[in-house]
Amino acid sequence: MKKRVYLDYSATTPLKQEVLDAMLPHFNASFGNPSSIYTYGRESKNAIDNARDIIAKSINAKSDEIFFTGGGSESDNWAIKGIAYGNKHKGKHIITSKIEHHAVLHTCEYLEKEGFEVTYLKVDEYGLVNLQELKEAIRSDTILISIMFANNEIGTIQPIKEIAEIANSKQVYFHTDAVQAFGNIKIDVKELGIDLMSISAHKIYGPKGTGALYIKKGVKLHQLIHGGAQEKKRRAGTENVPGIVGFAKAAELAHENFDEHIKHLTSLRDKLIAGLKEKIEYIHLNGHPTKRLPGNVNFSIEFIEGESLLLSLDMVGIACSSGSACTSGSLDPSHVLMSIGLTHELAHGSLRLTIGDFTTEEDIEYVINQLPPIVEKLRQMSPLYEKVKGGN
Amino acid sequence: MKKRVYLDYSATTPLKQEVLDAMLPHFNASFGNPSSIYTYGRESKNAIDNARDIIAKSINAKSDEIFFTGGGSESDNWAIKGIAYGNKHKGKHIITSKIEHHAVLHTCEYLEKEGFEVTYLKVDEYGLVNLQELKEAIRSDTILISIMFANNEIGTIQPIKEIAEIANSKQVYFHTDAVQAFGNIKIDVKELGIDLMSISAHKIYGPKGTGALYIKKGVKLHQLIHGGAQEKKRRAGTENVPGIVGFAKAAELAHENFDEHIKHLTSLRDKLIAGLKEKIEYIHLNGHPTKRLPGNVNFSIEFIEGESLLLSLDMVGIACSSGSACTSGSLDPSHVLMSIGLTHELAHGSLRLTIGDFTTEEDIEYVINQLPPIVEKLRQMSPLYEKVKGGN
Amino acid sequence: MYSDKVMEHFMNPRNVGEIENPDAVGQVGNPKCGDIMKMYLRIENDVITDVKFKTFGCGSAIATSSMATEMIKGKTVQEALNLSNKAVAEALDGLPPVKMHCSVLAEQAVKSAIYDYAKKNNKQYEGLEGFDPNEEHDHHHHGDEE
Numbered sequence: 001m002k003k004r005v006y007l008d009y010s011a012t013t014p015l016k017q018e019v020l021d022a023m024l025p026h027f028n029a030s031f032g033n034p035s036s037i038y039t040y041g042r043e044s045k046n047a048i049d050n051a052r053d054i055i056a057k058s059i060n061a062k063s064d065e066i067f068f069t070g071g072g073s074e075s076d077n078w079a080i081k082g083i084a085y086g087n088k089h090k091g092k093h094i095i096t097s098k099i100e101h102h103a104v105l106h107t108c109e110y111l112e113k114e115g116f117e118v119t120y121l122k123v124d125e126y127g128l129v130n131l132q133e134l135k136e137a138i139r140s141d142t143i144l145i146s147i148m149f150a151n152n153e154i155g156t157i158q159p160i161k162e163i164a165e166i167a168n169s170k171q172v173y174f175h176t177d178a179v180q181a182f183g184n185i186k187i188d189v190k191e192l193g194i195d196l197m198s199i200s201a202h203k204i205y206g207p208k209g210t211g212a213l214y215i216k217k218g219v220k221l222h223q224l225i226h227g228g229a230q231e232k233k234r235r236a237g238t239e240n241v242p243g244i245v246g247f248a249k250a251a252e253l254a255h256e257n258f259d260e261h262i263k264h265l266t267s268l269r270d271k272l273i274a275g276l277k278e279k280i281e282y283i284h285l286n287g288h289p290t291k292r293l294p295g296n297v298n299f300s301i302e303f304i305e306g307e308s309l310l311l312s313l314d315m316v317g318i319a320c321s322s323g324s325a326c327t328s329g330s331l332d333p334s335h336v337l338m339s340i341g342l343t344h345e346l347a348h349g350s351l352r353l354t355i356g357d358f359t360t361e362e363d364i365e366y367v368i369n370q371l372p373p374i375v376e377k378l379r380q381m382s383p384l385y386e387k388v389k390g391g392n
Numbered sequence: 393m394k395k396r397v398y399l400d401y402s403a404t405t406p407l408k409q410e411v412l413d414a415m416l417p418h419f420n421a422s423f424g425n426p427s428s429i430y431t432y433g434r435e436s437k438n439a440i441d442n443a444r445d446i447i448a449k450s451i452n453a454k455s456d457e458i459f460f461t462g463g464g465s466e467s468d469n470w471a472i473k474g475i476a477y478g479n480k481h482k483g484k485h486i487i488t489s490k491i492e493h494h495a496v497l498h499t500c501e502y503l504e505k506e507g508f509e510v511t512y513l514k515v516d517e518y519g520l521v522n523l524q525e526l527k528e529a530i531r532s533d534t535i536l537i538s539i540m541f542a543n544n545e546i547g548t549i550q551p552i553k554e555i556a557e558i559a560n561s562k563q564v565y566f567h568t569d570a571v572q573a574f575g576n577i578k579i580d581v582k583e584l585g586i587d588l589m590s591i592s593a594h595k596i597y598g599p600k601g602t603g604a605l606y607i608k609k610g611v612k613l614h615q616l617i618h619g620g621a622q623e624k625k626r627r628a629g630t631e632n633v634p635g636i637v638g639f640a641k642a643a644e645l646a647h648e649n650f651d652e653h654i655k656h657l658t659s660l661r662d663k664l665i666a667g668l669k670e671k672i673e674y675i676h677l678n679g680h681p682t683k684r685l686p687g688n689v690n691f692s693i694e695f696i697e698g699e700s701l702l703l704s705l706d707m708v709g710i711a712c713s714s715g716s717a718c719t720s721g722s723l724d725p726s727h728v729l730m731s732i733g734l735t736h737e738l739a740h741g742s743l744r745l746t747i748g749d750f751t752t753e754e755d756i757e758y759v760i761n762q763l764p765p766i767v768e769k770l771r772q773m774s775p776l777y778e779k780v781k782g783g784n
Numbered sequence: 785m786y787s788d789k790v791m792e793h794f795m796n797p798r799n800v801g802e803i804e805n806p807d808a809v810g811q812v813g814n815p816k817c818g819d820i821m822k823m824y825l826r827i828e829n830d831v832i833t834d835v836k837f838k839t840f841g842c843g844s845a846i847a848t849s850s851m852a853t854e855m856i857k858g859k860t861v862q863e864a865l866n867l868s869n870k871a872v873a874e875a876l877d878g879l880p881p882v883k884m885h886c887s888v889l890a891e892q893a894v895k896s897a898i899y900d901y902a903k904k905n906n907k908q909y910e911g912l913e914g915f916d917p918n919e920e921h922d923h924h925h926h927g928d929e930e
């Protein structure tokens with residue numbers, strides 16, 4: 001088989017074997033509807049309760065503050081629309097940032113069309129929001145601040161505690177999209193002062209189509225999905241029992257040997273950054289040098305375009321991305337890279353390599369060896385390159 | 393092991409082995425994000441495209457009219473809220489029935505609080521809506537009619553084609569919740585004239601947490617989940633690839649030997665109905681005698697209460713339900729049974745036994761033998777029974 | 785959902801039935817919401833010497849009826865009146881929160897029977913003041929507890 005090096009862990013992750021093993025019994029042995037009172041149903045109910053305890057513990061929440069959803073996007077939509085519609089009598093102003101995931105941005109844009117007002121905070125060259133600006137943006141009718149924990153493209157980690165403090169001091173709800181942060185950064189929702197937080201299973205070796213929303217006790221929001229009495233009547237739909245059980249197992253594994261795991265990712269990341277910087281000219285690291293996700297590497301590679309780079313890398317078995325995988329349906333340059341001030345060319349020439357638990361030293365070396373000649377080949381084709389190199 | 397007879401297929405179904413086999417490769421071998429352009433991603437994308445074709449074909453829709461969701465409840469919410477918000481400039485009136493699933497009813501009730509008006513059509517003793525009444529309920533500002541295909545509690549099948557004709561003739565969108573019907577009744581959305589239709593995988597031996605919404609080309613509705621460009625930018629969130637693949641496999645299996653499969657279910661159903669009627673006095677079949685789901689049996693058993701019946705049946709290994717499993721978080725008598733005119737006592741004493749592909753003749757005989765003494769024991773305890781039996 | 789003790793009492797309820805010519809009978813519940821409990825007492829010298837019940841209700845209603853009859857048998861009338869639904873629930877190793885109201889039905893059934901006894905015999909007991917056996921015990925309003 002062709003060598004395959006997967007370096008797109010921020011897009012999605014393979015299921016860990018332990019996760020699959022935990023899920024399997026719930027497909028056809030213990031498959032009952034958790035709402036049913038007979039034995040089959042109670043087995044499923046217990047499995048969900050147990051999963052909820054595990055997820056809650058991993059972020060220091062109470063079990064009844066965890067609500068399972070169909071993924072990170074649903075969690076983001078629920079949090080933002082739920083707060084907006086549930087508090088519109090108090091005000092119609094929302095604050096977010098320009099570098100949020102589309103699940104937040106497009107939800108906010110939708111709400112603007114429906115009569116809400118949204119302030120999109122800009123970020124600095126590293127992708128950090130400015131706390132002073134945030135303070136100044138808060139109005140008497142502000143009902144929600146939604147700022148992501150860590151960015152999916154450039155990996156930048158926001159000062160969440162400080163943001164939460166500002167929100168709390170003004171009695172404004174604070175939501176954070178922690179889809180990328182969960183499992184990669186220790187999160188204590190109580191200590192940080194978070195009101196709502198979105199997480200997703202498939203970014204931490206759990207199944208796609210399962211996520212959760214942490215809702216602090218007492219926070220008032222509308223439902224997104226009405227119907228049956230599941231999730232304490234706040235999110236309807238027959239529970240995805242295998243998905244939920246798999247999510248909890250993945251969260252448990254992520255929080256075992258947490259520090260070691262982070263150290264491992266960070267060292268591979270730094271090795272990759274150093275290796276590529278050394279071997280390739282005219283490249284720039286995007287995002288913050290230290291306040292960044294342990295597995296995130298994002299470079300702008302001058303004079304070449306992302307898609308052709310991805311295709312060339314795919315030919316040698318390297319899977320990675322240029323901009324967010326979730327947004328690659330669009331060919332526009334990444335809004336995140338534009339927001340940190342890159343030119344269109346640099347944004348287009350960005351390469352995101354994200355490292356995960358199955359990444360090895362050899363994988364990193366393979367990339368450090370394979371990438372430079374590919375870059376060189378593409379640059380030779382580029383009309384932008386000839387000028388630099390003094391071509392005719 | 394204790395004998396286990398599962399007769400709650402309308403609540404949920406076990407995964408078929410073929411379904412699981414189809415899903416497994418997508419958990420950790422071919423796990424890429426379908427939005428990614430590299431090999432891993434394309435494999436996932438192809439799997440989804442293929443699944444979409446299969447689902448589309450099974451209801452005679454076009455592939456680009458199928459949108460995957462996180463389940464039947466999400467599909468119902470999307471269809472109804474999506475049409476409501478997307479067409480509110482045309483009118484704010486919705487028509488539905490009193491016996492819809494809570495995913496429809498509670499969504500409509502929510503919309504009422506948000507300024508929409510909803511007419512809840514009553515049904516006759518069999519659970520059928522009256523077409524004349526439907527016609528009369530339509531107003532110039534009616535934007536949506538939502539009537540379920542087949543009822544989850546009493547199994548009654550509505551005259552969908554006639555309803556669609558009425559809706560179409562008045563230029564009102566028609567949505568049907570076909571979560572129970574799909575896989576159990578042949579559905580041709582074109583011939584029936586359906587504009588939107590909700591379906592769910594876990595009712596047809598597919599996985600929980602996956603569903604779809606059929607949206608006829610040209611139908612205008614708002615999104616429920618905003619974000620990434622998935623599902624042709626109409627439903628965001630990383631696709632649940634194994635779930636979608638499993639759903640398609642389940643749909644494919646359901647439509648193989650369709651007629652034979654229905655004949656089998658129907659004959660078991662009729663055997664169970666006849667056997668119980670013969671052995672137990674004071675019981676009444678709920679729902680329509682012939683216009684009913686092939687696997688649905690629903691009896692009201694006088695003088696006893698449903699939960700104690702379920703618990704007693706569970707003790708002998710029979711899993712079934714009393715009212716809808718999806719709603720059993722509430723102890724109120726089922727709104728469906730009340731709508732067909734039952735008294736509170738009769739509604740409380742209802743027993744739903746739903747038959748599926750793994751049900752055997754022996755299972756049916758087992759129930760016919762086990763149920764009568766349990767009913768008798770509970771009746772002996774009941775203060776309502778003594779009067780009938782001439783107690784003091 | 786239910787403790788083993790609840791299930792045990794549900795499957796083998798004690799004191800089911802009727803007493804012929806009872807000294808007291810009480811029936812409570814709201815037939816509209818589906819649950820009815822009827823309690824028969826034999827009382828000698830202010831002591832409950834026999835008790836029987838009939839219940840139309842859920843598993844927890846049947847189990848609490850059974851447990852309540854066990855707990856009052858052999859007790860004085862006044863002792864029986866002091867029986868609280870919490871004590872019955874505790875004796876069953878607890879009930880799920882949505883099912884606590886079922887135990888109220890048992891407490892009320894005992895009270896209602898003793899009310900009948902007091903009325904017939906012109907007696908006064910502490911704890912019966914203000915008790916109205918015909919009041920609708922609207923115990924089904926638990927849907928929105930959470």
Ligand SMILES: Cc1ncc(COP(=O)(O)O)c(C=O)c1O
Pocket residue numbers: 236237238239402462463464465466468493495540542543544569571572592593594601603718
């Ligand atoms: C008629 C009907 N509609 C909707 C649903 C909800 O589907 P899901 O459980 O997939 O959310 C169900 C079953 O739960 C149902 O029976």
Ligand SMILES: Cc1ncc(COP(=O)(O)O)c(C=O)c1O
Pocket residue numbers: 010070071072073074076101103148150151152177178179180200201202209210211326628629630631
């Ligand atoms: C930061 C962020 N938020 C939200 C999402 C959406 O999560 P999901 O794919 O589970 O819907 C993603 C990834 O897709 C993400 O990276």
Ligand code: FES
Pocket residue numbers: 331
């Ligand atoms: S030239 Fe192909 S995307 Fe612009």
Ligand code: FES
Pocket residue numbers: 723819841842843844845883885886889
């Ligand atoms: S007595 Fe138990 S539910 Fe009413």
